[in-house]
Amino acid sequence: MREYKIVVLGSGGVGKSALTVQFVQGIFVEKYDPTIEDSYRKQVEVDGQQCMLEILDTAGTEQFTAMRDLYMKNGQGFVLVYSITAQSTFNDLQDLREQILRVKDTNDVPMVLVGNKCDLDAERVVGKQQGANLANHFNCVFMETSAKAKISVNEVFYDLVRQINKKSPKEVNKPRSRKHICRLL
Amino acid sequence: MLVRGCAGGELRHSLSEKTKALAAKCHALRSPAREQRGTERRRTRQRKSQTRWYVKQPTWRLWGEERVDGAIYTVYLKKVRYHRPTRCASSESDDEISHLEWETVRVRFVKAGTVDRLVEALATDDGELESTYVNVFLATYRSFAECSKVLDLLLGRYETLAADDVLSTGTENSQQHRKTLVACLHVWLDTYPEDFRQPPHHPALQQLLTFTQIHLPGSELHSKVLQKLAIFSAERNGSVGGSGVSLAPGMRLPAHHTISYRLPHVPHRHFAEQLTRMDMELFKKLVPHQCLGAIWSRRDKDRSHDAATVLATVNQFNAVSFRVISTVLVEPILKPLERADILAAWLDIARELRVLKNFSSLKAIISGLQSNPVYRLRKTWALLNKEKAELFEELARIFSEDNNRWAQRELLMREGTAKFADTVGENDRQLQKLLHERGSPGVSHGTIPYLGTFLTDLTMIDTAIPDTVADGLINFDKRRKEFEVLAQIKLLQGAANAYHLPTDPMFDRWFDSVIILDDREAYQLSCQIEPQTNAPKERRPKKNENNNGHRKNDSIASTSSSNSSQFYCETDGVGTWKRDSLERRSSPTRLSHGSSSSSIPSLDVSLSSANSGPKQLNGKVANSPAHPTRNGPDFYIIRVTYESDCVETEGVVLYKSIMLSNNERTPQVIRNSMLKLNLDGDPDGYTLAQVLPEREMVLPANANVYYAVNTAYNLNFILRPRRPETDVVVNGKTKNKRA
Ligand SMILES: Nc1nc2c(ncn2[C@@H]2O[C@H](COP(=O)(O)OP(=O)(O)OP(=O)(O)O)[C@@H](O)[C@H]2O)c(=O)[nH]1
Ligand SMILES: [Mg+2]
Secondary structure, X not given: OEEEEEEEEEOXXXXXXXXXXXXXXXXXXXXXXXXXXXXXXXXXXXXXXXXXXXXXXXXXXXXXXXXXXXXXXXXXXXEEEEEOOOHHHHHOHHHHHHHHHXXXXXXXXXXXXXXXXXXXXXXXXXXXXXXXXXXXXXXXXXXXXXXXXOEOHHHHHHHHHHHHHHHOOOOOOOOOOHHHHHHHO | OHHHHHOOHHHHHHHHHHHHHHHHHHOOOOOOOOOOOOOOOOHHHHHHHOOOOEEEEEEEEEEEEEEEOOEEEEEEEEEEEEEOOOOOOHHHHHHHHHOOOEXXXXXXXXXXXXXXXXXXXXXXXXXXXXXXXXXHHHHHHXXXXXXXXXXXXXXXXXXHHHHHHHOOOOOHHHHHHHHHHHHHHHHHHHHOHHHHOOOOOOHHHHHHXXXXXXXXXXXXXXXXHHHHHHHHHHHHHOOOOOOOOOOOHHHOOOOOOOOOOOOOOOOHHHHHHHHHHHHHHHHHHOOHHHHOHHHHOOXXXXXXXXXXXXXXXXXXXXXHHHHHHHHHHOOOOOOHHHHHHHHHHHHHHHHHHHHHOEHHHHHHHHHHHHOHHHHOOHHHHHOOOHHHHHHHHHHHHHOOOHHHHHHHHHHHHHHOOOOOOOOOOOOOHHHHHHHHHHOOOOOXXXXXXXXXXXXXXXXXXXXXXXXXXXXXXXXXXXXXHHHHHHHHHHHHHHHHOOOOOOOOHHHHHHHHHOOOOOHHHHHHHHHHHOOOOOOOOOOOOOOOOOOOOOOOOOHHHHHOOOOOOOOEEOOOOOOHHHHHHOOXXXXXXXXXXXHHHHHOHHHHHHHHHHHHOOEEOOOOOOOOOOOOOOOOXXXXXXXXXXXXXOOOOOOEEEEEEEEEEOOOEHHHHHHHHHHHOOOOOOHHHEEEEEEOOOOEEEOOOOOEHHHHOOOOOOXXXXXXXXXXXXOOEEOOEEOOXXX
């Protein structure tokens, strides 16, 4: 079975953990407990193929951002999350994306831009079009989601799997040798 | 941390070198082979030429392990290079052509073995005395064998060798071997006479007497045995107290008469000297091997006399702390200013203790001042003048738990056996001033360490390293590690002899007269002096209760509970998906901060990993090159995996990361893990273990986890529900929870 290494990035409190836990365990976490670094594993079927997803839920909190380089090196696909209720979280993504491209040293990185908390439409400050424009600029897929209302949560991860498949279709089921890892890096 | 000593030839080598150096300082062995040891084949040649050649830093290489029946050895190849000190006159040119440049020799260290094998190893293959080994063995054997057993084996071995000689099957070696065994007996009798006391009949000594009568009549050993016997029986007849440990002064009968000292108006220096005199008497009587984890921390009631000298020290420490608490609180009607004067008086005494290098009573006073009933008296503390408040902070900093009590260890190492107290931090203004005022003191004096540090180290060694290895062989490497700590203690005991302090009976009377409050009484009195307010007791900021939001919150920063604003986290090994590939630093770079520091092994190891592994964040540069070790990490980030029997059908949590700050103990860390992992219930219902390459280390029930973790490896932990029927088993022994 092929493994996919996915990293969820974004500012603090945008709902990275909520999205991840909703996807992995099917529950909504109401409590806000800032993440340091959590890792999950989930098996899913995408387009008739079994996939093992390893998802790294990262810290939005500033203090821990030094670890990002390492996440980015190891990740194959990225979920960039902002909250539609906070402009600053949207603005922060530009830098994040640049960092990913820098670390990966390529322009073609599987990525999904996610505007979370779309159930809170009354508090919306980032318009849907704004998000779509940014995705355009990033040349990546855009979705609005709600971890709470279970809107488009699975789609985010499925789309990422497809992107990774498209980018490197044959990379299936290789033994985890040291060489393999080096190549990945 | 501590267990890591087993791996890595480099480290192993330097440890044994240190052991040797310490051993050399601690015991002057009257032995034929005083400093040269090992199994060098060409020893004789070397000896002959020693006047002209000297051996320059041998290089060691771990060669491997060697197994024989009943023992495992670690084998090193040592390259020894010979240099001429000066160029010699040409007349010796023949020598120059033919001289030995270098040679490679094999050196074996016993890693593990049966008791028989360990006794055999007291002499090398050549029959020479292995002085380091002998010292380690004699200091630690009690944790794996009885005195009588060891004596039997030792004497038995001698007799076998002697019998061989009679049949003239013996070699030259065997005679040397016998000499060595006799030398061991000498060291044993001289260093650990208590082993032979065994009242009333002194069976071991009797056995030794019979032996010397047969094999070595009229020898030095023979007369030594007779002399010891005479001393013991004289003591018995004179009915001098058994182990020679007096009760802690606090337990003496209180005096009813007039009390002539009364805080705060007491001579500070004199008080400090008197406390030091009390500590010194106990410290000199301390039997180092009673501090061993196996003995001290596992003492049960009927075996408490095995650690009597340790207990006496601990009792004295507590007695001093109690006196601080009591004198501050016992008179509720004092004016705040008067009470502040008492605090100030204790600080002045503490300051003098610092000059006297008495870290035991110093720590006891600081602990008393930091105890909740005293520490909570905010209004009283606020009345201290700025200098005193600073002094308190500076003194308290010496014992801060930060970074594995780095400050205190550093001090002990720098000043432990030095004559004068002259080490202060550059920020310690009050202490600098003090040393400046005093200039170079005219009298030199000793050192009294705070024993707790050593006890913790030894307990950790005992918990982290198994007693036996494969096939039940005694893990002698563990004993070597223990010995390094014991040797430190011995070294300091030697230094304590430098104190010359007269006894003041009036002081003893005062000491005994102080009323001791129990925790509840102390707290009640404290509340009477300054009533409780509703403000949270906790002085340190707690984790913010952030409910939602996009605010870049700083709650993580605030949980690190430290006044330092530097943040560290373990990034080495965060290569998350490399976890299974077990790629690890083979050994973290050692930091050298002066050669003197290399003598505390656990410190070295933990410091080095703290500095080489974690990177600080926020781009702040924490470690200026001048002080490479000053700022350790405020916390580590550890990964906790929850393991239960239930099979998850949905996705699974591989791990969650939590912060581990520097004085969290096991229950707290388990609680934090449970919170992060959304587990309910009683933390006591779970165990936490660090995953090491070959095994797991279950954390003791109340360990300081920050200190207990093995930072040489990735900080991966497993949380599991405790199985109801089984007890916590560490090292194959059932342990009771210690509170
Ligand atoms: N209404 C609503 N609330 C959400 C949604 N997603 C997350 N939240 C809430 O937002 C808060 C923060 O969510 P988290 O998932 O912990 O945020 P995070 O991005 O992981 O934050 P860091 O770990 O600090 O980086 C929590 O109280 C969540 O319950 C959503 O889709 N709708
Ligand atoms: Mg989170």
